[in-house]
Amino acid sequence: MAIYNSFNTFWYKLSSQQQVIVIWVLIFAVVTFIIYTIYLIITGIIEYNKPIHIIKILINDNYREGVDSSEEFNNLFSMLHTPFQSDILTIEIHKLPAFEGMIITTRNKSKVEFISGILTNMEGVSIEKIQEYQDPLQYFEAKSIEVKSSIFKSTKRYGNFKRTSTKFIPNIQKIIKELSKKEYLSIILTIRPVNLKQKLDIKIGELRYKVYDNKNKVPNQHKQHQIEKLTQKNEYLMYLVKPQIVASNKEVIQKLAGSFNLVSNENTLYQVNTKYNTKNHRFIINQSIFTTLIYWLGLSKSSYMNTKELGSWLYF
Numbered sequence: 001m002a003i004y005n006s007f008n009t010f011w012y013k014l015s016s017q018q019q020v021i022v023i024w025v026l027i028f029a030v031v032t033f034i035i036y037t038i039y040l041i042i043t044g045i046i047e048y049n050k051p052i053h054i055i056k057i058l059i060n061d062n063y064r065e066g067v068d069s070s071e072e073f074n075n076l077f078s079m080l081h082t083p084f085q086s087d088i089l090t091i092e093i094h095k096l097p098a099f100e101g102m103i104i105t106t107r108n109k110s111k112v113e114f115i116s117g118i119l120t121n122m123e124g125v126s127i128e129k130i131q132e133y134q135d136p137l138q139y140f141e142a143k144s145i146e147v148k149s150s151i152f153k154s155t156k157r158y159g160n161f162k163r164t165s166t167k168f169i170p171n172i173q174k175i176i177k178e179l180s181k182k183e184y185l186s187i188i189l190t191i192r193p194v195n196l197k198q199k200l201d202i203k204i205g206e207l208r209y210k211v212y213d214n215k216n217k218v219p220n221q222h223k224q225h226q227i228e229k230l231t232q233k234n235e236y237l238m239y240l241v242k243p244q245i246v247a248s249n250k251e252v253i254q255k256l257a258g259s260f261n262l263v264s265n266e267n268t269l270y271q272v273n274t275k276y277n278t279k280n281h282r283f284i285i286n287q288s289i290f291t292t293l294i295y296w297l298g299l300s301k302s303s304y305m306n307t308k309e310l311g312s313w314l315y316f
Contacts, residue, residue, distance in 0.1 A: 040286070047088075048283055050107040054135065055116060056128040057102040059316060063124025068165045074236070074311030076118055080111070081193040081237040081307065087111055090282050091314055092136070093169065093187040095176045099136040102169075102316065105282060125316075137186055137278045140246055147276040148250045152243040152260050152269040154303035158200065158233050159267030161309040166262040169316045175256055185247040185256065189314060192240045192284040196304065200234040229266065236306035240284050243269060243303075246276055263313045269303065 014022065080089065087108045094100060104115060116127045140147045154161075172187060179185070204227055211223045243260060247253045253271075260269045284302050305313070 044285065047107065047286075048279060052105045052107055052135070052282060053109055053112045054130045055104045055106075055112060055119075056130050057104060057119065057316070058126045058128060059102070060124040060126075064316070067124070069122065069315045070165050070312045072122065072311070073315040074307050077191075077239065077307040077310045078237055079118070080115070081239070086193055086286055088190060088192045088282065088284055089115075090191070091189045093172055093176070094136040094185070095179060096136050096139045096184050096186065098139060099134070103130075103136065135278075137188075137246070137281065139184070140186070140276060141278060146249065147246060148248070148253055149244065149246045149274045149276040149281075150253050150257070150271050151274045151301055152245075152257075152303075153272055153301065154267050154269055156267045158203075158230060158304060160229055160233055160265050161263045161267050161305055161313070162265045163308050163312050165315075166313050168259060168262045168313050171259050171262065172256065175259065179252065179255070183248060183252045185245060185252050187256070188242075188244045188246065188281045190242040190244070190282055190284055191305075191310065192286070192302075194238050194240050194287045194304070196238045197234060200230055204230050204234070233304075233306060236308045238304055238306050239310060240287070240302040241305045241310070242284050242301055244274070244281055246281065263309070267303075274301075 080087070087106060089111070090103075090105045092103045092105065094103070106112060106115065112129065116129070119125050119127050139145070176185070207223050207227045207230070211220050211227065245253050245256055247256075257271050260271075263269060
């Protein structure tokens with residue numbers, strides 16, 4: 001009621017001409033919002049239905065065992081970071097009747113050659129391009145197969161993940177070898193570049209302005225800690241990341257879920273059950289002005305990781 005009265009007081013203080021201007025500004029804002037929303041929906045649908053290109057990764061364990069290539073992958077993710085193209089990539093590990101191994105997928109055909117060239121220059125790594133109809137995830141589309149699916153979301157929005165070697169993929173591969181012949185799974189790690197540097201710089205600047213108490217000029221230790229962590233997060237280019245497990249039963253997911261704790265630092269990944277959808281697993285909504293609202297309403301299924309964190313996590 002108080003807000004309504006305040007608005008009435010404000011409104012009737014305006015002249016007729018000013019009221020007309022306010023009305024037109026509101027109309028323009030609503031129309032712009034509708035057009036922008038329609039644009040996002042249309043471009044999202046087009047991208048969602050783009051064919052994917054699959055690169056099979058072949059690893060010679062004799063050459064790769066004990067190799068810490070996290071910095072190489074930090075550099076790779078930096079080179080792949082194209083926020084204006086915003087290409088979605090996935091790194092996937094599968095144990096299925098028709099396919100067992102690791103693949104990378106992309107919706108951008110030109111990226112296939114680029115990624116292939118980088119990977120083949122790594123010792124003990126070779127690649128093989130496979131056709132879309134050989135997509136391993138199609139296995140779970142059979143109606144007779146019971147599918148369990150989980151996504152892993154971060155506990156903090158801009159919290160830091162581990163920046164040193166996690167050996168996540170070697171650990172996953174070890175667990176997979178211990179699964180029974182009838183236990184099947186796919187791990188899909190979907191990533192999409194975003195441009196957050198300016199936003200985080202502004203946030204850091206605001207915290208620096210507030211770091212001293214107005215009365216006693218005593219540094220606020222909590223805000224200083226926040227500045228330090230955000231500055232560390234913003235040292236490298238940023239990605240949206242959506243880690244998922246699809247499996248033949250929930251017991252398989254439970255065997256692998258603990259491996260995601262390897263990436264934990266001040267930020268951790270927690271498990272949330274989801275519905276299975278082949279295309280959706282490989283899709284992250286493009287960054288928009290609604291990102292903050294989506295996140296705080298709990299609708300966001302992605303986490304923010306910089307290239308240093310990704311390189312420490314997803315190297316092989």
